[in-house]
Amino acid sequence: MADFNGENYENWKPSDFPEGYVCPEAGTSVNCHTGGWRSERPVWDKEQCSNCMLCWVYCPDSSIMVKDGEMTGIDYEHCKGCGVCVTECKFGALELISEAQAIAEEGE
Amino acid sequence: MAEEKKMFSATGNQMVADAMRQVDPDVMAAYPITPQTTIVEGYDKFVADGRVTTEYVNVESEHSALSACIGASAAGARVATATSSQGLAFMWEELHIAAGMRCPIVMANANRALSAPINIHGDHSDIMGARDTGWIIMFAETAQEAYDNTIVSFKVAEDPDVLLPVLTTLDGFVTTHAMDCCVMEEDQTVKDYVGEYHAKYPLLDTANPVGHGMFATLGDGYMKYKYTQREAIEGALDVIEKHGKEWAEITGRPFDLVDAWGTEDADYIIVVLGSCAGNARFQARQLRAQGKKVGVVRPRVFRPFPAQQIVDACKNAKAIGVIDRSDSFGSAHAPLALEVRSALFSAGVQIPVNDYIAGLGGADITLAQMEQVFTELEQCAAGEAKKSITYLGIDE
Ligand code: SF4
Ligand code: SF4
Numbered sequence: 001m002a003d004f005n006g007e008n009y010e011n012w013k014p015s016d017f018p019e020g021y022v023c024p025e026a027g028t029s030v031n032c033h034t035g036g037w038r039s040e041r042p043v044w045d046k047e048q049c050s051n052c053m054l055c056w057v058y059c060p061d062s063s064i065m066v067k068d069g070e071m072t073g074i075d076y077e078h079c080k081g082c083g084v085c086v087t088e089c090k091f092g093a094l095e096l097i098s099e100a101q102a103i104a105e106e107g108e
Numbered sequence: 109m110a111e112e113k114k115m116f117s118a119t120g121n122q123m124v125a126d127a128m129r130q131v132d133p134d135v136m137a138a139y140p141i142t143p144q145t146t147i148v149e150g151y152d153k154f155v156a157d158g159r160v161t162t163e164y165v166n167v168e169s170e171h172s173a174l175s176a177c178i179g180a181s182a183a184g185a186r187v188a189t190a191t192s193s194q195g196l197a198f199m200w201e202e203l204h205i206a207a208g209m210r211c212p213i214v215m216a217n218a219n220r221a222l223s224a225p226i227n228i229h230g231d232h233s234d235i236m237g238a239r240d241t242g243w244i245i246m247f248a249e250t251a252q253e254a255y256d257n258t259i260v261s262f263k264v265a266e267d268p269d270v271l272l273p274v275l276t277t278l279d280g281f282v283t284t285h286a287m288d289c290c291v292m293e294e295d296q297t298v299k300d301y302v303g304e305y306h307a308k309y310p311l312l313d314t315a316n317p318v319g320h321g322m323f324a325t326l327g328d329g330y331m332k333y334k335y336t337q338r339e340a341i342e343g344a345l346d347v348i349e350k351h352g353k354e355w356a357e358i359t360g361r362p363f364d365l366v367d368a369w370g371t372e373d374a375d376y377i378i379v380v381l382g383s384c385a386g387n388a389r390f391q392a393r394q395l396r397a398q399g400k401k402v403g404v405v406r407p408r409v410f411r412p413f414p415a416q417q418i419v420d421a422c423k424n425a426k427a428i429g430v431i432d433r434s435d436s437f438g439s440a441h442a443p444l445a446l447e448v449r450s451a452l453f454s455a456g457v458q459i460p461v462n463d464y465i466a467g468l469g470g471a472d473i474t475l476a477q478m479e480q481v482f483t484e485l486e487q488c489a490a491g492e493a494k495k496s497i498t499y500l501g502i503d504e
Contacts, residue, residue, distance in 0.1 A: 009326075009327065009329060010327050012329070012332065013332070014332040014333065014335045014336045014339075015336070017329075017332060017333050017336055018308075018309065019210040019271050019308060019309075019336075019340075020182075020208075020209045020210035020211070020271070020309065020320060021208065021209070021321075021322050021324060021333050022209075022308075022309045022318050022319065022320055022322070023318060023319035023322050024309060024316075024318050025317075025318070026317035026318070026319075028319075
């Protein structure tokens with residue numbers, strides 16, 4: 001039997017798959033890094049943020065990171081860059097920039 | 109058998125409903141359609157009369173019926189349903205899902221024609237639409253066999269080495285509605301035989317959460333998984349035989365993957381599915397009385413296809429006639445003929461095969477037609493060419 005944390009999926013043999021393509025463990029989607037699909041990314045401006053949590057409510061990928069009732073950042077391993085949070089933010093605390101730009105800026 | 113079992117008259121549908129009553133599945137979700145209706149109607153009465161503990165789900169369509177069955181099966185329930193014709197066609201996408209999710213659902217199908225033109229009578233057009241969906245498919249010749257096949261179906265479907273849905277089929281009207289001589293085993297005998305069902309990954313086991321209906325688009329997971337489905341259904345042939353023989357042992361009624369009559373020395377063999385095998389054998393007996401060496405072969409299981417058994421039964425013949433009750437438009441051969449030809453070819457057996465289509469939309473399949481086939485097989489063996497497919501009983 002394979003390890004079902006989802007990380008080694010590419011190397012599974014047919015016999016590693018459980019009947020029914022069932023996933024026999026809970027919470028394994030955290031190991032699936034959907035951030036790789038992104039062509040744009042939301043960038044958070046902590047200064048503008050009022051911690052209203054609208055972005056947290058709307059994010060379809062649970063990628064708004066929160067601790068003790070306050071936003072702490074964006075989980076780029078899972079954020080797919082849909083921009084919903086940017087549209088919903090009423091405080092101008094989120095901006096959508098291209099991945100290329102983000103990578104270039106990171107490189108600086 | 110120790111004592112003589114009581115024989116009584118019943119229709120195929122009654123026998124299927126009773127087989128399901130004796131198994132008493134946890135859930136049945138079904139929608140009525142001619143000529144299957146009396147199965148689910150009969151079962152509904154068992155529910156109303158408190159004779160079963162089944163949760164009976166009334167749904168608004170066959171699409172919903174099989175969807176509900178899949179949900180119930182994933183939840184961990186033993187599930188049964190029944191359908192026919194347009195209903196089976198309407199279930200098409202769920203047929204693939206049930207097999208892919210390895211839901212061991214047992215579904216009876218009253219084999220019937222498909223529209224257009226609309227026709228409610230028996231043929232195999234509907235069931236052949238399900239042949240590539242991953243379901244195990246059995247064909248009953250009689251009401252008795254419909255009963256036996258249905259019981260064996262539960263045992264096969266739920267076998268941990270199989271875990272596949274099973275279609276237990278009987279021919280519309282000829283088998284579903286005609287009265288036949290039948291015997292029924294005791295309820296307890298059936299319950300003991302099928303045993304209890306414990307799902308491997310039940311959704312309702314909240315202490316052990318699992319995911320059903322998972323996503324397989326990244327990489328080659330889908331392809332690897334489909335390979336496991338092929339292995340599962342191929343391996344099911346031996347399991348069907350094992351459980352069928354076990355049931356035969358209990359009941360004293362034979363169970364063979366392929367029913368071969370007179371094939372030991374037959375020069376000319378008819379291969380058919382389902383109810384019209386009786387006519388073929390009746391005519392074969394008449395011809396045997398005239399000294400002609402003829403035989404009849406009837407696969408009781410169509411998926412997985414018992415290719416080796418067909419080859420074993422047919423390999424010494426001089427000519428074979430395959431009679432299909434459905435057409436595969438645009439293909440050179442109808443479904444059963446394709447399988448038989450492929451089995452012979454793969455085994456390196458070269459015997460001329462004549463293709464026939466009969467009984468579409470409930471058209472009579474007559475003894476005269478069977479005689480015509482046997483006569484043409486003799487001519488064929490003598491080197492007379494015949495055109496590819498003959499529609500029996502109509503002037504072309
Ligand atoms: S861009 Fe989409 S996925 Fe990423 S944090 Fe915003 S809402 Fe979530
Ligand atoms: S919606 Fe905007 S202001 Fe509200 S928590 Fe998210 S980033 Fe902060």
